[in-house]
Amino acid sequence: MSNQMTKKREPLFHIVRRDNMPMLAAWGYRIGAFVLALLLNAVFVWCMVRVDPITFYSTMWEGAFGSESYIWATLKAAAKLLCIAVALSPAFKMRFWNIGAEGQVLIGGMAAAFVMYHYTALPTVVLFLVMIIASIIAGGIWGFLPAFFKAKMNANETLFTLMMNYIAMNVVDYFYDKWRGFRSALGILNQNTKIGWFASIWKDNDTDGLMTNEDFWFIVVILVIMTLMFFYLKLTKQGYEISVVGESHNMARYAGISVNKVILRTMILSGAICGFCGFLVVSSQSHTISSGLASGYGFTAIIVAWLSKFNTFTMAGVSLLIVALEKGSALMANTYGMRGFSSSAADVMVGAMLLLIIGSEFFINYKLMFRKKDKEVQAA
Amino acid sequence: MTVDILIGWLQQAIRFAAFIMLASLGELLIEKSGSLNLGTPGTMCVGAAAGFISVFYYCNSTEDPNAAIIILLALGVSFVAATFMGVLFGFFTISLRINQNVVGLVMTMFGCGLAEFLSVYFIKSESGNVRCQEAYDVLTAKIPFLSDKLGYVSDILFSYGFMVYATIALIVGMMIFLYRTRAGLNLRAVGENPGTADAAGINVTGYKYAAACVGSGLIGMAGIFCVMEFKSGAWATADVPAIEAFGWLAVALVIFALWKPINLLWGAVVFGVCYWAESYLPQMGIVISTDIVQMLPYVITILVLIVVNLRKNKENQGPASLGLPYFREER
Numbered sequence: 273m274s275n276q277m278t279k280k281r282e283p284l285f286h287i288v289r290r291d292n293m294p295m296l297a298a299w300g301y302r303i304g305a306f307v308l309a310l311l312l313n314a315v316f317v318w319c320m321v322r323v324d325p326i327t328f329y330s331t332m333w334e335g336a337f338g339s340e341s342y343i344w345a346t347l348k349a350a351a352k353l354l355c356i357a358v359a360l361s362p363a364f365k366m367r368f369w370n371i372g373a374e375g376q377v378l379i380g381g382m383a384a385a386f387v388m389y390h391y392t393a394l395p396t397v398v399l400f401l402v403m404i405i406a407s408i409i410a411g412g413i414w415g416f417l418p419a420f421f422k423a424k425m426n427a428n429e430t431l432f433t434l435m436m437n438y439i440a441m442n443v444v445d446y447f448y449d450k451w452r453g454f455r456s457a458l459g460i461l462n463q464n465t466k467i468g469w470f471a472s473i474w475k476d477n478d479t480d481g482l483m484t485n486e487d488f489w490f491i492v493v494i495l496v497i498m499t500l501m502f503f504y505l506k507l508t509k510q511g512y513e514i515s516v517v518g519e520s521h522n523m524a525r526y527a528g529i530s531v532n533k534v535i536l537r538t539m540i541l542s543g544a545i546c547g548f549c550g551f552l553v554v555s556s557q558s559h560t561i562s563s564g565l566a567s568g569y570g571f572t573a574i575i576v577a578w579l580s581k582f583n584t585f586t587m588a589g590v591s592l593l594i595v596a597l598e599k600g601s602a603l604m605a606n607t608y609g610m611r612g613f614s615s616s617a618a619d620v621m622v623g624a625m626l627l628l629i630i631g632s633e634f635f636i637n638y639k640l641m642f643r644k645k646d647k648e649v650q651a652a
Numbered sequence: 653m654t655v656d657i658l659i660g661w662l663q664q665a666i667r668f669a670a671f672i673m674l675a676s677l678g679e680l681l682i683e684k685s686g687s688l689n690l691g692t693p694g695t696m697c698v699g700a701a702a703g704f705i706s707v708f709y710y711c712n713s714t715e716d717p718n719a720a721i722i723i724l725l726a727l728g729v730s731f732v733a734a735t736f737m738g739v740l741f742g743f744f745t746i747s748l749r750i751n752q753n754v755v756g757l758v759m760t761m762f763g764c765g766l767a768e769f770l771s772v773y774f775i776k777s778e779s780g781n782v783r784c785q786e787a788y789d790v791l792t793a794k795i796p797f798l799s800d801k802l803g804y805v806s807d808i809l810f811s812y813g814f815m816v817y818a819t820i821a822l823i824v825g826m827m828i829f830l831y832r833t834r835a836g837l838n839l840r841a842v843g844e845n846p847g848t849a850d851a852a853g854i855n856v857t858g859y860k861y862a863a864a865c866v867g868s869g870l871i872g873m874a875g876i877f878c879v880m881e882f883k884s885g886a887w888a889t890a891d892v893p894a895i896e897a898f899g900w901l902a903v904a905l906v907i908f909a910l911w912k913p914i915n916l917l918w919g920a921v922v923f924g925v926c927y928w929a930e931s932y933l934p935q936m937g938i939v940i941s942t943d944i945v946q947m948l949p950y951v952i953t954i955l956v957l958i959v960v961n962l963r964k965n966k967e968n969q970g971p972a973s974l975g976l977p978y979f980r981e982e983r
Contacts, residue, residue, distance in 0.1 A: 619765020
């Protein structure tokens with residue numbers, strides 16, 4: 273018996289954790305994965321629709337950045353994705369799996385739309401204040417509930433936040449159907465008066481330009497949030513507490529940090545920023561409400577936040593990349609739709625790319641130790 | 653009159669429940685091994701698309717399609733395609749040790765995109781519906797005699813395609829496997845405490861992979877089941893988001909059922925009743941917002957989640973290591 277045991281061969285390799293890979297080498301792996309993904313996608317497109325890689329990528333580029341209107345569309349969508357990812361970053365840094373961003377954005381947007389729909393008589397400044405506060409409170413509640421039950425009784429936050437998404441969607445559907453009445457769709461809110469729109473702030477001096485562009489201000493506000501969050505996580509005491517709680521609850525308790533308080537505070541913050549994002553989208557982009565408000569970015573943002581290692585500036589780059597692939601695919605679908613290319617290819621390509629990039633994390637964190645030749649073992 | 657409406661409602665609810673149940677059964681198996689697979693919706697879409705496309709091509713290429721081949725193609729191809737998703741999930745979460753939530757969400761994105769892309773590419777009909785009548789007839793064949801001769805009993809219990817009964821048989825089989833066999837015990841041990849299971853000589857990686865593959869396969873079969881029984885054999889690319897939503901409902905049902913296969917049976921029917929309230933409540937003269945009724949499954953699931961944690965009864969909780977990674981070297 274024991275003889276058999278010793279004869280069993282050592283496995284081909286075993287896995288060892290790396291201590292710290294130099295930053296440059298780590299980025300080398302990530303960029304390698306990215307390039308590999310670009311190649312794979314080109315092969316995929318060639319096999320499916322016979323479009324050569326150069327035409328393919330130039331069309332993709334054109335679709336994302338080819339004209340001024342394309343650039344705006346890309347930047348707007350990327351900003352929305354970025355805003356949600358930034359909102360998620362403190363929760364993720366705390367290792368709290370907030371899968372509920374989609375619902376938090378929706379409920380925030382819903383609150384803003386509710387104010388916009390019902391309180392049209394308020395003066396502009398007051399109206400905006402009420403809209404902002406309502407959306408922040410709504411999002412905050414959606415973040416608070418799972419955090420409360422996580423802190424008090426350790427309820428699984430992934431599943432809890434996931435369910436909250438669908439409750440928010442149904443709440444939005446409820447108001448959508450109620451306001452729609454017998455019309456086929458709700459349409460734009462306050463189309464003529466523009467009450468509650470970003471545009472209503474400067475409606476008197478009606479000039480064309482960056483200063484009176486709703487999209488421009490949408491992006492600017494989100495960039496400000498991104499910068500603030502970066503410093504909140506890096507420089508403040510609260511940001512430090514978040515990272516300690518993320519490392520280990522016991523360590524945090526030992527250091528005198530109230531873990532429950534940090535969990536609640538951070539999740540309310542995370543939900544509130546998502547809710548605020550809902551307000552931004554309703555007020556400056558969609559000017560209406562529907563359960564498609566967040567366009568699934570609540571889920572994509574989770575991956576963005578995780579990939580970027582809680583660095584909000586990296587998030588901006590990753591968001592732009594994902595959105596560029598989406599917009600590029602849309603143009604590809606327009607051009608080569610006859611050959612069976614549909615815009616849903618974006619999800620396939622982004623999915624494959626993300627899998628490869630997150631797969632490279634393994635090689636950054638671990639290394640494979642191969643079995644040594646038998647001779648060496650004997651010598652040792 | 654009301655009785656007829658109620659029976660119609662229940663029939664639709666059970667029809668809905670059957671494929672959600674099957675998807676939940678797959679997810680339950682995966683969760684029992686300690687993996688939280690959020691790729692369920694994507695897996696379901698891939699299974700549905702792959703199964704339907706293969707059957708569609710087969711039926712259009714022969715004059716006289718063979719029933720056995722249709723069943724084999726529909727169920728086999730969807731199972732294999734979904735297993736491929738399971739292998740991917742397993743490779744990234746078990747071998748490469750990447751976070752399960754992240755991988756699961758990417759798989760959902762990837763799977764739904766792939767399903768849409770394949771359906772547009774192969775069926776060449778982006779907006780129009782296509783239907784596969786032969787496959788529908790074969791895959792929703794009813795049990796003779798029982799389905800029409802017994803009055804209300806037939807209507808309520810036997811008016812469904814054979815796959816509904818096959819699903820119930822699978823659930824019973826899963827209960828026997830999980831609670832009456834050595835392998836089932838080992839699997840549950842891996843989900844509860846992989847460290848201890850490993851020390852006891854159980855092949856943790858093997859069990860996790862097997863659960864991910866078989867579970868994903870079942871989820872994929874639920875996809876084609878949904879297209880056949882629920883969508884009456886019709887396929888449209890625009891249906892993929894609906895199948896995705898059903899996939900999330902299946903994830904919710906696993907919690908609702910407290911990770912016990914037996915509870916899937918009635919839990920899924922409750923979900924089905926809520927889903928169909930939209931069509932049947934107005935017929936009975938009850939005016940209530942259907943959006944609120946459709947919210948109920950999720951609200952109840954959250955309440956279940958809270959109550960389970962409140963009672964602190966280990967019997968009713970999910971696998972202890974659910975969602976946690978396991979590295980032998982890091983204990």
